[in-house]
Amino acid sequence: MNIAEVTNSRQLREFMSTPTDGVIECVRNVIGDILVLGGSGKMGPELTEMIMRADAIAGIKRTVSVASTFSNPAEKTAELFSDLGVKVLKGELTDTKFLGGLPEAENVIYMPGFKFGSSSNWDKAVHINCILPYQVGEKYTNSRVVVFSSANPYAFTTIESGGSKEGDELDPKGIYGWSIVARESAFAITARNHPEQSCCFYRLTYAQHLAYGVIVDLVRYILEGKEISLSIPYVNLVSQRDANDRAIRALEICSNPPSILNVSGPVYSVREIARDLGKMLGKKPLLVGDEPRQSLIINDGFCVKRFGSYHDTLEDIMTAAVNWVKNGGDYWGKPTKFGEVKREY
DSSP states (O other): OOGGGOOSHHHHHHHHTOOOHHHHHHHHHSOSOEEEETTTSSSHHHHHHHHHHHHHHHTOOOOEEEEEOOOOGGGOHHHHHHHHTOEEEESOTTOHHHHHTSOOOSEEEEOOOOOTTGGGOHHHHHIIIIIHHHHHHHHOTTSEEEEEEESTTBOOEEGGGTOBOTTSOBOOOHHHHHHHHHHHHHHHHHHHHOTTOEEEEEEEOOEEOSSSSHHHHHHHHHHHTOEEEOSSOEEEOEEHHHHHHHHHHGGGGOBSSOEEEEEOOOEEEHHHHHHHHHHHHTSOOEEESOOOSEEOOBOOHHHHHHHOOOSSOHHHHHHHHHHHHHTTOOOOSOOOOTTOSSOOO
16 A cells, blocks of 8 residues: 555554565564563554564564553553553653563663753753663663664754765754763663663654654645744655664664664755645645755665665655645644744754
8 A cells, every 4th residue: 555545544554554574574583572662652653563563474473562651541552552462561661660670672672752842841851861761771781772863963964965974973952962962872881881782873854654744744834824934944754654664674783882873764855845735735835934055964875775765755645644634634733843933842
């Protein structure tokens, strides 16, 4: 199925959790139980279901667990996991007693993070983004750990530069940017202290879904007549299915010292995306502000070389998003705040 053919939430979940041949081969090669930390958020449920579906196809028997707060009972994420055969571990990861009681696992996918509002809540940002990673790293000293990170701390570059690569010097700004660097540093320290631990820093930018994401937000802005800022003139976009595919397969490249993986998708012009969406919607977007020469542009050449091309195209995602929003598809109420004239990180 193509994402542009998705018409309801059941089809969307099935599409987003469909494992590729690469994921199926990965689960054959990765031995041991898998623990997803903080897996009840935007990406975790479909990532975990993708693992379960891949294991079933590959005939792999293992324990897959998710430890998270499951703070929104209306989403019924815990029930979904239980139905899939996933072990549900409900609690606060920042509670040292709960964290200490979690089961051992050869493979850990680390997803907790605090972004929006971090500039006004330093205590929470430091606790979740800086201290918790070290505590997790000290607990899982013999595990492979895929650490969900961000491309946010990269320096802004011109489109002509080709974008920031994994080895480029970071230029973090604000509490969020610095806390991302601290997250990676915490795991770098635990890996250095424990030679049997291996990690991959998974630097993701703008995963696209139909219930949230940059494209869905731009569609909604255009329909609502809201201004769209061009202060970020270019952006990398990748579908959430492709992003989860790479997150699972990153288990294959965990190393000590930690490896780094940019997962970003191609670079697109925000002006051109908004223009094309406006044509599809029959409504002109309200673009405001100057377009600077530099933007947060990411080079994911290593990812594409290692794991192959992405499966979902921007054109299909845009078509699907327009149809989804116009037909009243589910919206998670988690705006990216991308394109807002005044944004807080």
